Amino acid sequence: MIKLYIKTALLLIMPMLLSGCITGYTVYQATHEVTLYRHEDIKSVEKVVQTQDAKLIALFYGKMAGSSKAGPFMVTIPLNGPGPWVPTHDIVTVPRNAITEGWCLPEETSLLPIPVVFPVILPGYESSFNVRDKFPGLKDRERTLYVVWCEKHDLNAELVYVVNGGNPSKTYYCLATKYEKRAHKYPLLLLLPFTVAGDIVTLPIQAFAWLINPDRH
Numbered sequence: 001m002i003k004l005y006i007k008t009a010l011l012l013i014m015p016m017l018l019s020g021c022i023t024g025y026t027v028y029q030a031t032h033e034v035t036l037y038r039h040e041d042i043k044s045v046e047k048v049v050q051t052q053d054a055k056l057i058a059l060f061y062g063k064m065a066g067s068s069k070a071g072p073f074m075v076t077i078p079l080n081g082p083g084p085w086v087p088t089h090d091i092v093t094v095p096r097n098a099i100t101e102g103w104c105l106p107e108e109t110s111l112l113p114i115p116v117v118f119p120v121i122l123p124g125y126e127s128s129f130n131v132r133d134k135f136p137g138l139k140d141r142e143r144t145l146y147v148v149w150c151e152k153h154d155l156n157a158e159l160v161y162v163v164n165g166g167n168p169s170k171t172y173y174c175l176a177t178k179y180e181k182r183a184h185k186y187p188l189l190l191l192l193p194f195t196v197a198g199d200i201v202t203l204p205i206q207a208f209a210w211l212i213n214p215d216r217h
Contacts (some may be wrong), residue, residue, distance in 0.1 A: 022202070023195040030189045038065035038167050038178040039156040045118045046072070046103065048145050049111040054079040056114070056161060058145065059103045065096075065156070065178035072103045075159070079175060091158070091172040099175060118147040126150050128158045129172045137162035 010131065046059035056077040064073050076098050115138050122131065128148045137144040146160040156175040163169045 016090060016192050022198045023192060026191055026195045027189070030185050030187075031166075035183040036066075036180040036182055038180060039153060040065050040073075040099070040175055041070075042119070042147060042149075042157055043070060045147060047105075048114040048116050049105065050079070050114055050117050050143070051106055051112075052108055052110055057105060057147070058116075058147075058159065059105070064099065064101060065175075066180060071101065073099060073101050074103055075175065077159070077161075079161070079171075090129070091174050094173050094175045112143075114143050114145050115141050116145050116147060120146050120148040122148060122150040124150060125152045125154050127155065128160050129164050130171060135160045135162055135170060137164045 019058075024202045028102045039064040040060070042060045043062035044060070046061060047057065048058045050056055056079055058077075059072065060073045060074065061070065061072055063070050077093060077094060117138065120128075120134070122128065122134075127150070128135065128146070135144075135146050142163065142165050146162070147160040148154070148160060156177050158175070159173040161173070
């Protein structure tokens with residue numbers, strides 16, 4: 001009789017367990033196509049120059065979006081305007097095809113070196129455009145490039161190009177996020193017996209967390 005009560009109790013709480021933190025996450029990962037958001041991870045700045053035809057070329061070392069290994073990559077930005085690029089909220093989005101692997105500078109000898117401020121890390125989810133006063137440009141320098149990102153990394157790296165002098169300007173660039181689709185992972189459903197067991201063990205903790213902050217569950 002006791003075994004029957006136990007089995008009945010398990011059947012009654014099974015729907016709750018299947019929507020538990022561990023099991024619910026596993027079922028979702030197994031049965032849904034997931035979009036992953038990949039950003040650049042800039043470790044250092046090798047060089048930034050401006051070409052005769054008004055292009056800004058930044059040589060970085062780090063991980064390109066979606067890459068597991070660090071290496072050299074470069075960003076090329078036309079300074080004469082966004083052209084086909086789409087400005088979003090006064091920030092120009094640098095398309096993925098402007099971010100390329102390796103370093104390859106033009107052979108011209110009149111490349112103008114641009115001083116760089118790196119890194120500038122903004123608190124929380126802050127964007128460079130919302131804190132424009134933080135980018136005055138280096139003193140006694142006509143041009144300055146700031147390499148910026150926020151602590152939460154919800155956006156890709158941003159570049160702020162400051163020109164002082166007779167016609168001062170600030171241009172805000174954000175490297176486009178790389179989107180990757182991950183297909184269903186149905187074999188994960190084989191883990192359900194273990195995830196249900198995990199939810200049973202952690203059920204009191206999950207219930208307490210839900211009572212404290214129900215909006216997150």
